[in-house]
Amino acid sequence: MKTTxxxxxxxxxxxxxxxxxxxxLFRRRNFNIESIAVGQSEQSGLSRMTIxxxxxxxxxxxxxxxxxxxxxxxxxxxxxxxxxxxxxxxLIKVRATPSTRGEIIQIVDIFRANIVDVAVDSxxxxxxxxxxxxxxxxxxxxGFGIRELTRTGxxxxxxxxAGPLLVEEPKEVKVLRQPLKPPxxxxxxxxxx
Amino acid sequence: xxxxxxxxxCECLVREGVEVIFGYPGGAVLPLYDTLxxxxxxxxVLVRHEQCAAHAADGYARAxxxxxxxxxxxxxxxxxxxxxxxxxxxxxxxxxxxxxxVATPFIGKDAFQEIDITGITLPITKHNYLVLNAADMxxxxxxxFYIAGAGRPGPVLIDIPRDxxxxxxxxxxxxxxxxxxxxxxxxxxxTQIKKAAELINGxxxxxxxxxxxxxxxxxxxxxxxxxEKAQIPVVTTLLGIxxxxxxxxxxxxxxxxxxxxxxxxxVQDADVIVAIGMRFDDRATGMVSSFAPKAQIIHIDIDxxxxxxxxxxxxxxxxxxxxxxxxxxxxIIPKEHMEWLSQLEQWREEHPALTVRETECLIPQYxxxxxxxxxxxxxxxxxxxxxxxMWAAQFFFYDKPNSLISSGGLGTMGFELPGAIGAKIGRPxxxxxxxxxxxxxxxxxxxxxxxxxxxxxxKIAIINNGYLGMVRQWQQLFYGRRYVxxxxxxxxxxxxxxxxxxxxxxVTDKKLVxxxxxxxxxxxxxxxxxxxxxxxxxxxxxxPPGAALTQFIEMPQEDRVSSQSQQQR
Ligand SMILES: Cc1ncc(C[n+]2csc(CCOP(=O)(O)OP(=O)(O)O)c2C)c(N)n1
Ligand SMILES: [Mg+2]
Numbered sequence: 001m002k003t004t005x006x007x008x009x010x011x012x013x014x015x016x017x018x019x020x021x022x023x024x025l026f027r028r029r030n031f032n033i034e035s036i037a038v039g040q041s042e043q044s045g046l047s048r049m050t051i052x053x054x055x056x057x058x059x060x061x062x063x064x065x066x067x068x069x070x071x072x073x074x075x076x077x078x079x080x081x082x083x084x085x086x087x088x089x090x091l092i093k094v095r096a097t098p099s100t101r102g103e104i105i106q107i108v109d110i111f112r113a114n115i116v117d118v119a120v121d122s123x124x125x126x127x128x129x130x131x132x133x134x135x136x137x138x139x140x141x142x143g144f145g146i147r148e149l150t151r152t153g154x155x156x157x158x159x160x161x162a163g164p165l166l167v168e169e170p171k172e173v174k175v176l177r178q179p180l181k182p183p184x185x186x187x188x189x190x191x192x193x
Numbered sequence: 194x195x196x197x198x199x200x201x202x203c204e205c206l207v208r209e210g211v212e213v214i215f216g217y218p219g220g221a222v223l224p225l226y227d228t229l230x231x232x233x234x235x236x237x238v239l240v241r242h243e244q245c246a247a248h249a250a251d252g253y254a255r256a257x258x259x260x261x262x263x264x265x266x267x268x269x270x271x272x273x274x275x276x277x278x279x280x281x282x283x284x285x286x287x288x289x290x291x292x293x294x295v296a297t298p299f300i301g302k303d304a305f306q307e308i309d310i311t312g313i314t315l316p317i318t319k320h321n322y323l324v325l326n327a328a329d330m331x332x333x334x335x336x337x338f339y340i341a342g343a344g345r346p347g348p349v350l351i352d353i354p355r356d357x358x359x360x361x362x363x364x365x366x367x368x369x370x371x372x373x374x375x376x377x378x379x380x381x382x383x384t385q386i387k388k389a390a391e392l393i394n395g396x397x398x399x400x401x402x403x404x405x406x407x408x409x410x411x412x413x414x415x416x417x418x419x420x421e422k423a424q425i426p427v428v429t430t431l432l433g434i435x436x437x438x439x440x441x442x443x444x445x446x447x448x449x450x451x452x453x454x455x456x457x458x459x460v461q462d463a464d465v466i467v468a469i470g471m472r473f474d475d476r477a478t479g480m481v482s483s484f485a486p487k488a489q490i491i492h493i494d495i496d497x498x499x500x501x502x503x504x505x506x507x508x509x510x511x512x513x514x515x516x517x518x519x520x521x522x523x524x525i526i527p528k529e530h531m532e533w534l535s536q537l538e539q540w541r542e543e544h545p546a547l548t549v550r551e552t553e554c555l556i557p558q559y560x561x562x563x564x565x566x567x568x569x570x571x572x573x574x575x576x577x578x579x580x581x582x583m584w585a586a587q588f589f590f591y592d593k594p595n596s597l598i599s600s601g602g603l604g605t606m607g608f609e610l611p612g613a614i615g616a617k618i619g620r621p622x623x624x625x626x627x628x629x630x631x632x633x634x635x636x637x638x639x640x641x642x643x644x645x646x647x648x649x650x651x652k653i654a655i656i657n658n659g660y661l662g663m664v665r666q667w668q669q670l671f672y673g674r675r676y677v678x679x680x681x682x683x684x685x686x687x688x689x690x691x692x693x694x695x696x697x698x699x700v701t702d703k704k705l706v707x708x709x710x711x712x713x714x715x716x717x718x719x720x721x722x723x724x725x726x727x728x729x730x731x732x733x734x735x736x737p738p739g740a741a742l743t744q745f746i747e748m749p750q751e752d753r754v755s756s757q758s759q760q761q762r
Binding site: 012013017020021024028058061062065066068069070071072073074 | 311312315316319320340372373374375496497498500501502
């Protein structure tokens, strides 16, 4: 069973309970959502959501189709294999003594990150980038002692002028492509009456 | 003109064509109940337990294809609906459930009879709403009915706080529903339909597996045309029973755990399967990895999320069954599959599941067959869950479209009586037989009062085996005959019926079965027959859980009915 990290992006109505409906479909299948980021989109009343979840391809596709049925979900796509730009933001509070401060500032510069708060014995570093970049910076700063850390999780947009998640009537029904004959999978033993 | 929230709700229900509401009052819905008399077009049926309001709305919806409506108060009223809503959800039954809620200032404060019913029903509804302003009411109700009935039908819940019922606002009825996020695909993709036609035209052993989607889509004629045009044998799912005449030469029963051996064999041997409006439930497929090993599968369903969910599909077609079949049928080349059909006939002769065996004692299969004989199949049968359900599905032949109503996906004992109430109210001109288990009947027995109060002419047959029969059967076959807590004492059902004012008979002697059924049919008004049957009869054939469809167990050759099982009950 192939499991990969998937990025789903969704355009959803900005209404109470929507996040709950979406999260609940993942919970039911015991998926652990790695990150979820929601915010306003370019269209008023609609939010754009980026969900990162690890799971087997077929199962994720099944959830995606279920999510597509949620009334408030206008559109949802798995952009894992699409050309896209993905970023996240992290705030890292790192211990800084007079002797380490210079070294930290150097690292922050190399990563084109910013120092957004300075205290007597600590600094808050702000970094934006893809996960690898954020991960490596965190790794480097760990040596100095990280006091607090927060990450937004991934947000993503596909490249090119016409995003696939623009609201418009679908011109043609997308035909599901499925591998010709993968072995049939056995589900767990069925429940009793 | 200004109207209250309750009036707006009623106005909308009337505009949706609602003719009956199954409900139960309470504090939070009192303003609505107080308004109901202003709308005499809305018949209200007072049930005796809210679970049965939902089941009756569900039975009504299944019998008519129209959206059923149930109504309950906040808190316990709402939670009592839950099983019925789940039942409708799993069998794709269109329903709008209306619940009262505590007044808006009290929401979230654990107020008296406050429960988060939209939270509770989130995974068992297609959608749900909490209406916080009377101004939103008409839009919400309009959308709720649209969602419940459109695409793959299902339940929608509307939770309404008490003060919202009382708020006054301008009544504006939305002319259109605009839901950008819910647009079911109704027409199949032409390329896919063409592929399907090619596959069918080239098949040597084609087989149709037809499910409840055919009934929901009312594609009876289209299905028949497809089958007859290319001489394709038809098997149905349990819930598909009644989508194709069972006495038709091309009908080969239904598949699955208690399906006919020849139906299951056909599935396992077919080279092309046309699965129509069905969802490859585990009770139908047996072990998935060995399901239909030789077949290319065409799957027609309105719900894209069902495609490829359980089994691998070669040609998926998303669309309404009726629309898809209309286009598909045009591309089908008339054919005869003599060899394949005679193979199926041979299996049918080798594995006759549907002959009632000769016995001295009273067996349940005989009861069902006699109901079929006496009614000439002119009845809607509503079943319980368990052995009675399987026998009712096996030993009655369903030729009339949509004539079997049964809880499949959730398998809810107790559905039979309220389900029959809904069916009878939806199709009052039809004879309705409720086939109940003695266990299931005791779960919703209180609805006898509803039947009497509403004057409903429902015939009830209790298949009284003194056991939670289906569970006992599993204990017998898979748990070394240890009948742990499945022996079931029951009251004197005839006296019970009598106390409710319902005519009733007990039948213990096989010779009296037919005359009792005739008597029930002649009687004007409800009639109950307590059939005291062989306690340890089993449903055969059975494909053990997790086994392949070919690994069926048939009724043992030796006459199972021994003196030992005829002991005093
Ligand atoms: C509400 C509910 N509880 C438990 C079950 C599990 N169950 C399935 S069949 C069955 C026995 C049903 O007994 P009865 O109604 O007498 O029908 P019989 O099988 O004897 O015909 C039980 C307990 C169920 N399906 N539904
Ligand atoms: Mg029983």
